[in-house]
Amino acid sequence: MFGDWLDLLRAGAALLFAGAAVKWMDDALDVEYDICQGKRTLAARFGRATLPYCMVLFGVGMACDLQAAMACFLGSYAAGMFARPTERLQTRVPAWVEICCAIALATALLGWRSALWGVAMMCAVDWLDDVMDRYKDAESGQFNTVVRFGLVEMLLALLGALCIALYANVAWTILAFIVLALLTIVSDMTTARILTTEREEASDVWSHL
Incomplete structure (x- = not known):
């Protein structure tokens, strides 16, 4: 009994640290957009130091539970590109190629059930975020799956992804x-609101990093 609770605690810690690393890296990718929206996230404050801190967080997550941390990370990597599979990435290959590579790697390293959970759960989280931000993203022009495909369609997709995640691993x-x-x-507690003049200065600073 104690061992089961310990396993849950380790899995929860792994998801917390790996999720924090993914969230922080995502903020780093969106830092200029966030600044334009009047938000200075931790990624904007830390600048180029964000990456090594993310690596430390992810390393701690893997130390807690390798399966859960890797499923979270690789699932996030794949889910982040699902909406635009034909987009050319920095590797000069379309996004769908890297999606397939991430899923194949997760399946080979973790097994099909953990890989399935990672992709389904991270898709559910990503689409839930799009549902919450649909009005703001529509105004700013930021890509949003709900704006592109419709609210009802994405709610159904979110529900389907959640059902798959529950099937793969209820506890996770x-x-x-x-x-x-x-x-x-x-994230809300560590995000500062900035004025228009500060936005311009912060954007200039980040663009030179």
Whole structure:
């Protein structure tokens, strides 16, 4: 009994640290957009130091539970490109190629069930975020799956992804939503609102990093 609770605790910690690393890296990719929206995230404050800190967080997550941390990371990597599979990436290959590589790697390293959970759960989280941000993204022109495909369609897709995640691993799915809530709270607490003049200065600083 104690061993089961310890395993859950380790999995939860792994998802927390790996999720924090993914969230932080995502903020780093969107830092200029966030600044234009009047938000200075931790990624904007840390600049180029963001990457090594993310690596440390992800390393701690893997130390806690390798399966959960890798499923979270590789699932996030694949889910982030699902909406635009034909887009050419920096590797000069379309996104769908890297999606397939990420899923294949997750399956080979973790097994099909953990890989399935990672992709499904991270898709659910990504699409839920799009549902919440649909009005803001529509105004700013930021890509949003809900704006592109429709609210009803994405809600159905989100529900389907969530059902798949529950099928693959119920415990991890519950833990993932707890972690999502915690990371959202921390993100809101550490994000500063900035004025228009500060936005321009911050954008200039980041563009030179």
